[in-house]
Amino acid sequence: MIIESLELKNFRNYQSLKVNMSSGTNIFFGDNAQGKTNVLESIFLASTSKSYRIARDKDLIQFGNDEAHIKMEVRKRGVPYRIDMHLKKNKSKGIAIDEIPIHKASELFGIANIVSFSPEDLGLIKDGPAIRRRFMDLELCQLDKVYLYNLTRYNKTLNQRNKLLKDIKYKPSLMDTLSVWDDELTKYGLKIIEIRKKFIDELKDIIIGIHHQLTGGVEQLKIKYNANVSEEDFHDTLLRIRDSELKQQITLAGPHRDDIQFLINDKDIRKFGSQGQQRSAALALKLSEIELVRNKIDDDPILLLDDVLSELDSKRQNYLLNILSNTQNIITCTGLDDFVNNRFHIDELFHVVNGTVTKIDDRSKILL
Template sequence: MYIKNLKLINFRNYHQLELSLHPKVNIFVGDNAQGKTNILEAIYMTASGKSFRTIKDREIIKMDKQQGYIKIEGEKRYGKVTVEIKLEEEKKKQVKVNGLTSTKRTELLGNVYVVIFSPEDLKLVKEGPAERRRFIDQELSNIKPKYFHHLHQYHKVLMQRNNLLKKIYQNKKYMDTLDIWDEKLAELGARLMFERLSFINRLSMLSKLVHRKITDNRETLELRYQSSIPMKKNDEEMKAFFIEKLKESQEKDVNRGSTTLGPHRDDLGLYVNGIDIRVFGSQGQQRTTALALKLAEIELVKGETGEYPILLLDDVMSELDQKRQQFLIKSLRDIQTFVTTTELNSLETMEFSDKSIFYVENANVKYYAKD
């Protein structure tokens, strides 16, 4: 799929912006803090319903304004798609997909497919488990809106169970109701864990192939789903085992006031030639792995949905050496790509065959060149 047109009103530092976009590569050049990343953020929001930079809509609406607006018009394999998002201070977002109002985020997910790669994603390997869980949940939610629904429900039940644990610590009479929450948590948790396991297995195969190409077959990448509860054969067995483990950990959970087992405690293991690169990998290995994961993610989305996603590269070129830059560029043949950079010179030597270049200065976007 690709986006043909983008319109912004009172979004970040933009008063009003309308752009016609290239179906292949769109490069936004300018100094820092001029508005380049804001364009990528708006596109990302039409796919996910949220920003990748903040959880507060107030920060997205232009200063001194009460409302903001995003609209994209795109082409998909089976027809056109239009997404509009209206932002209002102190109100929920209003979303329309192809002119129809969407009241739930799950109705927005799955209409626009986006993969983002930024310097923050390089932390995916070396930061803590929360970063890797966020990566898994974000990608699965975009591919499978039902996963997002189950994840949302799981965290609601988890919060209720944790609140109950704190009450039990104060008064044991509340212990009788814990079984109810254990069963619901185990039911939802089992679903999430099997979805994650399937996703990681598929991503592992794809990323291994990409990683071998980048490293000239010198290194082999392996992904492992590291669950806080050993996996079983199916949902029912997993649910029963989950409940059993929750009962075993009740005393510890009550004393801590939090649930110590479940998908919210899981991690993604990353191994190169059998070595855990989260701990022992060099900076080059960690960056190669992050790049392999992102490129594998593109192919996974294509396999799941029949559509190549839109790729957003937010100032990531400066974080990669020339070899990794060239490999990335050669991987983008069939993908609409948005690139932000402070230096056009660093991109001019690369093999972008079809592109539009825009110069961004203080929220003014000027069409610069087209090949």
């Protein structure tokens, strides 16, 4: 699976861009705030329909324009796909696959399976539960359209139920309808819990070996899925906490409050681990994600790495670079020293300056 080409028009700081990608390692280098990350963001958006930087569509459109366009050509198991995305200031985005418009994001997910890795991902362990739920959701939505459907229905139900909890305060007769939303919430929530549990079970078998190699076998990492409610008592829990929910006017139980726990020697490293332990665990988690996706789709995912090497020591750099040798990699960085020092092969090299990308064919001076 590879991205063959990418075209941007009026996207972020790119008025116009067209690049052809190698099936190996593609590096976009340049100073900060020149537009390197915008390239990765456009690929992520065209693959998932969402920006990993949580921006509104209108914020992705270059200033002074009303629309932006992304065109991405992908080859998967020898089959070509063309993804077109139109972003509009005052309307929903338009998406087409092979020039045929689609109306559901579920039709886009899975064409290009991507794994993204940025310095922020090193905070997967120490930050709050929301970032770990997002990690599960982003990957599962790419791998499992049933999960995507259930998650979408659950979130819609959750929003409606929260609105009802607020409205009951002013119109008590609405209490009679709350049980209907309880049934819907548990219906979709139980399916989410089941799939997440299986996902973490599969991930934990992979992460042990990767973490063992990263740390030289000094420590053993365990990963645990902490469901907010059990599959057996979800509905009963909603009944039990109803008074608290009515008082706080928000749903207090369900998979929207799940978390993942990371343990070394049975100690929660989010609370008791060192910064080094947390970073090693986060790196192991992302590398495990690559291996899990590979096993699931029987193909290599596309890797997006946003200035990650500069955040890692030489040992972790070497380990990560070895992983990259089998995949298509699209990497941003400010300098090339880490790649030169590790004698890492670069297939395509692009210099980014203020929204302009120049392909570098003669690397003799740059790589000295």
